[in-house]
Every structure is written in C-alpha cells, then in structure tokens.
Amino acid sequence: MVVEAKNTTSPHNMNQVDVNSDDRRDEQVPLLLQYWQAVSRYRIGIACIVLGTIALGIIVTLLMTPYYTATSRIEINRNQDKVTNVEGLEAEDVGQNLEFYQTQYALLEARSLADRVVRSENLATGDAFFQTFNVDPDENGIISGSDSRQSSEDRRRRFELAIRLLLDNVSISPVRGSSLVDVSFRSPDPQLSASIANAWVAQFVDSNLDRRFDSTIDARKFLEERLAQLRARLEDSERRLVRYADNKEIVTLSTTRDAEGSTVGGDTLISSNLAALNKALTDATADRIAAQAQADQNGLNKDAIENPAINGMRQKRAEIASEYAKILVQFEPEYPTAKALERQISDLDESIEKEELRMRTGALTRYSEALKRERNLQNQVAQLKSKFSGERQDTIQYNIFQREVDTNRQLYNGLLQRYKEIGVAGVGSNNIAVVDPALAPEQPSSPRILLNMALAMLMGLGLAGAYVVVSEQIDQTIKDPSDLKNRLNLAPLGSVPDMRKDDIISMLQDKKSVAWEAYISIQTSLSFLTSHGAPRSFLMTSTRPNEGKSTSAFALAAVLSSTNRKVLLIDGDMRNPSLHQMIDQKNVQGLSNYLSGDDDIDNLIQKMPDQGFWVMTAGPIPPNAAELLSSPRIKKLFDHLEEKFDCVIVDAPPVLGLADIPLLANAVEGVIYTIEAGGVKVRGIESALRRVRSSHATIFGAIITKVKSSGTGYGYGYDYQYSYGQQDPLPAPSA
Incomplete structure (x- = not known):
C-alpha cells in the first residue's frame, strides 16, 4: 500500500518533468548543424567513397579514346545579299523573328543535311570512316571494303549507320548575342573532324540555295496557269465595258486613277x-x-x-x-x-x-x-x-x-511582274557566310581529366550523401537529448560528454571541470521532478551494461552531497557490483547481507570523507539475487533509509534479461534511465522501458551518456559552456 501511495504522486511529478522538457525542447538542433553532425559521424566512409570515385574516374579517363573537335564558324544574316533587285518567295520579315534563327539551328541538325554530307564525302562506301570510330558496319566482325559483294540492304544499313555517327558527333553552338554559329564535329581523327565540319557547312549552304530554286519551279508553274486565266478574264471584261458604253452613248473624255491604278472617276461629254x-x-x-x-x-x-x-x-x-x-x-x-x-x-x-x-x-x-x-x-x-x-x-x-x-x-500585271522576277529571284543570293573554316585540331578535346575528376568527385559526393542518408535512416540509436522526447517520450534530464570512468571520477574533485558542470546541470533538472524538489529515493538503470549508469550514480551522489544534502549511494547490482572498485574498498558486506537477514544497517553503510556522501556496497554476490530482492526487507530498508538520508540513490542492474529492476523500482520513488549515445537501438530501449513500466514504476526521465562533441548538437555546450572559465585546456575525451 505504501508503494501505491508513492505512485499517486506520479502525475504531479510528470507535470514537473514536462515543464522542464518543454524548456529543453525549445533548444532544437539547427538543421544545418544536424547535417554537419551526420557528415562528421560518417566522415571516413565519405572520404573512401569520394576517393574511390575519383580514382575510378581517372582510370576510366585514361582508358578512353581521345577525340578531336574541329569547329567551323558561319554567319547567318537575317537580310539576304541579292545580285538582282527583286524579292524572293519568302517574306523579308521572316528573318526578323526569333523563330528564324531557331529554324536555322534545327536545319543545321537535320537528318537530311547529314544525308547530303554522307553522299558528298562517300562516307558509306568505304571502311575508313567506320574504322575511325571502331564500328563494324556489316555486324559480322569483319570490316570489308568490297562494295561489289554488298547487297542493297547492306548498303542501306551502312548508309544509315554513317548518318547516325554524324548526327551523334556533330554539335551546333550559337554564339550568344550575335548571328554567328559554330558547327563542330568530333572524331578520333583530327583530319576527319576538320573535313566533316567543312563539308557540313558547305552542304548547308548548298541546301539553302537548293530550297530557293525548288520553290521557284513550283511557283512558275502555278503563275503560268493563273496568268492564262487572268488574261482571258481581262479581255472579256474589257469587251463588255466597251459594248455597254457604245449602247448607252457614254462618251468618256478623261479618267482619274488612284495610286493602285484603279479608276476612281472620270468626265463624260x-x-x-x-x-x-x-x-x-x-x-x-x-x-x-x-x-x-x-x-x-x-x-x-x-x-x-x-x-x-x-x-x-x-x-x-x-x-x-x-x-x-x-x-x-x-x-x-x-x-x-x-x-x-x-x-x-x-x-x-x-x-x-x-x-x-x-x-x-x-x-x-x-x-x-x-x-x-x-x-x-x-x-x-x-x-x-x-x-x-x-x-x-x-x-x-x-x-x-x-x-x-x-x-x-491589276491581278494580271502583278502576277506577270512576279512571274518575271521569279526567273531571277535567288540567283546568286545567299544569307550564309563562312567566317572561319575548320582546321585540324592539334590537341584532343576529350577526355579532359580535370573535368572528369570533378564529375567523379561530384558523383562521389552524391553517393556519399546517399550513403549518409541511408545510414542515418538505418541508425536507430539515441544520439542526443533532443531524441528522447520525440522518439521515446522521455523527459531529457541532461547529458554527459564522452569520457573515461576514471577521468570523470577524478574530475569530480574539480568543481570547474566538464564532468562536474554536466552533472550539476542534471542535478538542476532533478530539483524540478517532484513537489519537494529532488526525489528522496531513485534508482538508475540502463538497457545493457557499460552505458555509464554506475558512473552517473556516483557523480550524482557527489553533486547532491555538495548541496548540503545527506546522500546515500547503494550498489543495487548484486550480480555485477562495481561501487567497491570505484571507492577502492573490498566488497565484504553490503546490500546482500541485509537482504539475507543482517539487521545492522549502520554497519553496512560507509562514510566517504573525500566525496562527502555515504555508500552501501552490493556485498557478497548471492546465488539468486532476484529472490533476495523479492523479499519484504527491500521495502523496509528503503523506508528506513529515506528517514535517515535526504536522498537515496540506487545503482541498479541493467533491465533486459533480468528481473531485478521491476522488484527494485517499486521500492523507490522513481527511476532515472541511462542511455548511451549511439549505443542501444531504440527498439531495445522501448522494450526495456515497457518492462520498467510494467511494474507501475515512475520513470522521471533519462540521461544521455558518452555524448561525442563532434557528433551531436550538444558538443558546443561541452566545448564552451562546461569548459568556460578553465585556465588550462582539458585533455581530449576518449572515444
């Protein structure tokens, strides 16, 4: 019944914890700092991935075939240079629009232009062009130049392959802010690159002229038919006009015409x-x-x-x-x-x-x-x-x-004039001029080792980023106190930097040390847990051994005793006791003695003059610790100790696999959980917490231990806040 009475105070206690946790929750780690911490944790893997991709990029670059790029620069004018002072079929304002240049760029990349180049240079008839690109045109592993033994299907396939090679290796690059265009071709042979680039430009000029001549042929045929029709209509309309004037005796003395030649008036007799x-x-x-x-x-x-x-x-x-x-x-x-x-x-x-x-x-x-x-x-x-x-x-x-x-x-005269002009329109007219013909390059344009290394490094950084993201998703451990409330719904009571047990115990002698400041912060959080301040009795446990609970219990006892409290530290881990080693005493008598029937409690408690608090070691290791803890004497012990001491701290065994914690938790006012940063998975911690809660024990909160300053957002606190005021730098904490 006494236990139930203590548990009835848990809602109030939890309210106190929630208030404290809300204050801590406001101190969220910035997002960029979280990224930097993740990179810092996986820096070795990141370096290996980046260096590996760079090395792979260098190897691939050295194995690549060098390509040479030849470039011919042409100028495409919007206004055509004409030998004859007549207009062509296309409207002059076509070249004044952006669409004109976009059309020219598309024509420079057209398949029909590649077809003309293949025919003019006879690229599909021989094997030299295909050998340059290390391509087998016949797909039989044997490159043969005997055209007489090739079927029409083979010739068509070779022709299509040559066109595809040209289109894959030609590039059109307009010069920004001008009418200049660079036509480039790349191949393993510098002479071939220059030859193809010049042939490409020459065929583009010829195709432009051919389109003009082809358009005039169709236009002349159309105009001839229309002229014959309009001539007959004109003669017939003139006869009707004269006949009507004679019949009506209309004598016209003069006529007036407008600028377009239409009759707008006239004088009769x-x-x-x-x-x-x-x-x-x-x-x-x-x-x-x-x-x-x-x-x-x-x-x-x-x-x-x-x-x-x-x-x-x-x-x-x-x-x-x-x-x-x-x-x-x-x-x-x-x-x-x-x-x-x-x-x-x-x-x-x-x-x-x-x-x-x-x-x-x-x-x-x-x-x-x-x-x-x-x-x-x-x-x-x-x-x-x-x-x-x-x-x-x-x-x-x-x-x-x-x-x-x-x-x-008017129709007849206009078409007749147009018919005469079309005969000479386009003759000698051209809006394309070659500015710089292509020359055989002396240096290969690809591969470029610096560019490939940069691309490989970017790829490595991308892979490294993916590696960090995947690793972060797979890693389900607790890294800093901000994860407690979000992932475990526990109040964060504080955190302890990553240091050796001996270093922490020795630092407790210096009240300006990092360890002392860390546990002072935890002691401040403890003072808000209950309505009467720090709990009168609590045990400290963890999911597994070696998570820092024993060291934290020892340090909290020292810190609490420095505030004029009478503090007792009990080693409740009778299976694997450690308190006697920390105080350099023999484990000859302690908790197991009392639970076995020894009622002389004062004889089992020792005073630690150097630390300022009392201790009760675990005593001789019993054959079955769970049976001793299940006896009523454990509750009687803590009732007596709470009357004699201001605070009783129990260094309890780990939770998983043992029945000790549920038995001990009912005897004290609450439980403080110790979690190693980056240690046990969240799933294991949740399972352990369920076992603790199954005993209806009050869990005040959790302490994060072994926090690395370079791995979490709390490193700044240890490097600056906890070390503030120290004259000499502390030795770097061990990993």
Missing part, C-alpha cells in the same frame, strides 16, 4: 458640258445681281460715285460756290460778278443731274440684259440635267464593268 453651262449660269447670276443692285440705288451707286466726269463737275461747283460765298460777303446778290457765279453754279447742277440720269438709265438696261441671259442659261442647264440624270443611271453599271476591268488588270 454630258458632265463636261453641264459643268461649263453651270459655271456660265453662276457668272450670269452674279452679273444680274450686280446690275439689279445698281438699278435700285437711284444714282447713288458705285459707278456714279466713281465717275470722273461727275466728280470733276462737283469739284468745280464746290470751288465756284466757295468763291460765290466770298463775293456775297462784300457785295449784294445783284452784283454782276455774283450773278455770273450763280449762273455757273446752276449750269453745273444741271449737267450733273443729266449725267446721273444717263447712268441710271444704263444700269436698268444692263439689268435687263443680265436677267435675260440668266434665264436662257437656266433653261439650257435644266435640259442638260435631265440628260445627265439618265447618264448617271447608266454610269452605275458602267462603273461596275470598269472596276472589274481594273481588278483583272
């Missing part, structure tokens, strides 16, 4: 006469209006005002009137001189009136004549309008015939 009469009527109307205006002004018209005779008489009258006024100042009106001047004024007034009357009469006469002429022209225009209206009705159909004639004439 009636329209010309109507235009002339209409102009005359307009002039007559203007004259009649002007004459009517003069007749309506009663002598105050413009002609009367501007008449020089009237103006002269008026000027003279004004002068005489002025002189007459001066005379009247001095003399009476009856004065002879005054009377003479008065008579002159009267005569001038009479003359002016007669002249104005004459001009008024002339204006009326001109108005009458202008009105008569206007009416006469109006009658003539009305008659011509009637005739012109009828002609316009006839002109509609006439224009239809005229447009048909114009359309047929």
Whole structure:
C-alpha cells in the first residue's frame, strides 16, 4: 500500500518533468548543424567513397579514346545579299523573328543535311570512316571494303549507320548575342573532324540555295496557269465595258486613277458640258445681281460715285460756290460778278443731274440684259440635267464593268511582274557566310581529366550523401537529448560528454571541470521532478551494461552531497557490483547481507570523507539475487533509509534479461534511465522501458551518456559552456 501511495504522486511529478522538457525542447538542433553532425559521424566512409570515385574516374579517363573537335564558324544574316533587285518567295520579315534563327539551328541538325554530307564525302562506301570510330558496319566482325559483294540492304544499313555517327558527333553552338554559329564535329581523327565540319557547312549552304530554286519551279508553274486565266478574264471584261458604253452613248473624255491604278472617276461629254453651262449660269447670276443692285440705288451707286466726269463737275461747283460765298460777303446778290457765279453754279447742277440720269438709265438696261441671259442659261442647264440624270443611271453599271476591268488588270500585271522576277529571284543570293573554316585540331578535346575528376568527385559526393542518408535512416540509436522526447517520450534530464570512468571520477574533485558542470546541470533538472524538489529515493538503470549508469550514480551522489544534502549511494547490482572498485574498498558486506537477514544497517553503510556522501556496497554476490530482492526487507530498508538520508540513490542492474529492476523500482520513488549515445537501438530501449513500466514504476526521465562533441548538437555546450572559465585546456575525451 505504501508503494501505491508513492505512485499517486506520479502525475504531479510528470507535470514537473514536462515543464522542464518543454524548456529543453525549445533548444532544437539547427538543421544545418544536424547535417554537419551526420557528415562528421560518417566522415571516413565519405572520404573512401569520394576517393574511390575519383580514382575510378581517372582510370576510366585514361582508358578512353581521345577525340578531336574541329569547329567551323558561319554567319547567318537575317537580310539576304541579292545580285538582282527583286524579292524572293519568302517574306523579308521572316528573318526578323526569333523563330528564324531557331529554324536555322534545327536545319543545321537535320537528318537530311547529314544525308547530303554522307553522299558528298562517300562516307558509306568505304571502311575508313567506320574504322575511325571502331564500328563494324556489316555486324559480322569483319570490316570489308568490297562494295561489289554488298547487297542493297547492306548498303542501306551502312548508309544509315554513317548518318547516325554524324548526327551523334556533330554539335551546333550559337554564339550568344550575335548571328554567328559554330558547327563542330568530333572524331578520333583530327583530319576527319576538320573535313566533316567543312563539308557540313558547305552542304548547308548548298541546301539553302537548293530550297530557293525548288520553290521557284513550283511557283512558275502555278503563275503560268493563273496568268492564262487572268488574261482571258481581262479581255472579256474589257469587251463588255466597251459594248455597254457604245449602247448607252457614254462618251468618256478623261479618267482619274488612284495610286493602285484603279479608276476612281472620270468626265463624260454630258458632265463636261453641264459643268461649263453651270459655271456660265453662276457668272450670269452674279452679273444680274450686280446690275439689279445698281438699278435700285437711284444714282447713288458705285459707278456714279466713281465717275470722273461727275466728280470733276462737283469739284468745280464746290470751288465756284466757295468763291460765290466770298463775293456775297462784300457785295449784294445783284452784283454782276455774283450773278455770273450763280449762273455757273446752276449750269453745273444741271449737267450733273443729266449725267446721273444717263447712268441710271444704263444700269436698268444692263439689268435687263443680265436677267435675260440668266434665264436662257437656266433653261439650257435644266435640259442638260435631265440628260445627265439618265447618264448617271447608266454610269452605275458602267462603273461596275470598269472596276472589274481594273481588278483583272491589276491581278494580271502583278502576277506577270512576279512571274518575271521569279526567273531571277535567288540567283546568286545567299544569307550564309563562312567566317572561319575548320582546321585540324592539334590537341584532343576529350577526355579532359580535370573535368572528369570533378564529375567523379561530384558523383562521389552524391553517393556519399546517399550513403549518409541511408545510414542515418538505418541508425536507430539515441544520439542526443533532443531524441528522447520525440522518439521515446522521455523527459531529457541532461547529458554527459564522452569520457573515461576514471577521468570523470577524478574530475569530480574539480568543481570547474566538464564532468562536474554536466552533472550539476542534471542535478538542476532533478530539483524540478517532484513537489519537494529532488526525489528522496531513485534508482538508475540502463538497457545493457557499460552505458555509464554506475558512473552517473556516483557523480550524482557527489553533486547532491555538495548541496548540503545527506546522500546515500547503494550498489543495487548484486550480480555485477562495481561501487567497491570505484571507492577502492573490498566488497565484504553490503546490500546482500541485509537482504539475507543482517539487521545492522549502520554497519553496512560507509562514510566517504573525500566525496562527502555515504555508500552501501552490493556485498557478497548471492546465488539468486532476484529472490533476495523479492523479499519484504527491500521495502523496509528503503523506508528506513529515506528517514535517515535526504536522498537515496540506487545503482541498479541493467533491465533486459533480468528481473531485478521491476522488484527494485517499486521500492523507490522513481527511476532515472541511462542511455548511451549511439549505443542501444531504440527498439531495445522501448522494450526495456515497457518492462520498467510494467511494474507501475515512475520513470522521471533519462540521461544521455558518452555524448561525442563532434557528433551531436550538444558538443558546443561541452566545448564552451562546461569548459568556460578553465585556465588550462582539458585533455581530449576518449572515444
């Protein structure tokens, strides 16, 4: 019942652990650092793989046949150089598009071009070309140049093989940002490489010209047929136009054509006469209006005002009137001189009136004549309008015939001109120029040993990466505390660097040592496990022997005792005791004595003055440790010790294969599990944990031991945090 009472506190304890584990879980190892740790763990295998692939690459490179690459550079212009100033069949804007150059590159790699090169160089008839590439064209192991004994099927097969060899070894490389293209061919023979590269360019130029000539032949045949049809249509439309004009008495004086040669208008005889009469009527109307205006002004018209005779008489009258006024100042009106001047004024007034009357009469006469002429022209225009209206009705159909004639004439003239141009289009025109002909190379282009070594190294790195990934997936061990929560659902209490047992025990004398700092960190985690701080009693176990549990139990006892606690360390591994060796004492009495019936507990406990805590060794090895642990005395022992000591630590045996742990676990407050980094597989640890939990024991958490600083993300803590403040560097921990 006491055990059950202790277990009821486990939820609270686990809550304390979870809080601590959440803080630790925030300290996740960066992904890049995980990669570097994996590489560091498998560095020897990686080095072997990379060096092996490099060596293999060097061997393969030395065994490869050297190839020589010859290159001919050509220029492909978008605008063609033409001898004749006529256009070809293809539109000029074809070369202005990106598709033009893509088409040229595809033509340079076309099978038809390889066919032309094979024929021009007679590559399929002899064996020299095939021998250069170490290929048997007849597939019988015997290379024979006797063409007379070859069947048509053999010749076809040799021809196809030659084409395939050319296409496999030719390469087209456009020069970026220009219209230049490099045509390269590689083969074991430098002379053959140069010859094929030059032949390839020459055949490309010839094929370009052949395509132009072939296209003109088809075009001429087509145009000849169309010209015959259009000529007949043009003659027929012209006859219909003339016949209709004669029937309708349409006399065309002139025609107007646009820039394309189409008739857009014209003058007929009636329209010309109507235009002339209409102009005359307009002039007559203007004259009649002007004459009517003069007749309506009663002598105050413009002609009367501007008449020089009237103006002269008026000027003279004004002068005489002025002189007459001066005379009247001095003399009476009856004065002879005054009377003479008065008579002159009267005569001038009479003359002016007669002249104005004459001009008024002339204006009326001109108005009458202008009105008569206007009416006469109006009658003539009305008659011509009637005739012109009828002609316009006839002109509609006439224009239809005229447009048909114009359309047929334009089509005929355009095709006739095109027919004449096609005869000379493409003659001497070429948009391809050879910039640099291919020369026989002096140095082989392949194999390149540095490039092959680089590729081999990259391949080796890839294989090494795959090796690391596969190894990481296969490796199911625990490497650092971050794996505890994720893979085992255990609270990480801390970790201990990889050091020898003797080094750890000796370092505990120095409170600035790495070992002391590591276990101080674990002791801090223990203080959060229960509501009363560190557990009053706990045992330390592991999955298998030699995982560092005994050393950790010894170190925790030393660390806890340094905090003014009264600590007892019990060697609970009665099958393979080790505590007496660590304290350099004889294992003559201890736990096995008490379980066998010795009640003198104080005599079984020893004080360790140098370490500051008490110890109880395992005692003599019993024949059956499980029977002793199953007795009620074990529970009675721990109840007594918990009253006498602040903390009781049990160095328990490993879990797997033994029944000791389930028996011991019920006697203490909880279990602290010790796991060696990179040691036992996760599956084995899970099996051991199931055995511990089957006894309803509380597992506080786990400690990772033998952690290598170069293998996990916690190495920085040991190299920096735990070593911080030390004056002299510590010796490197053993593997």
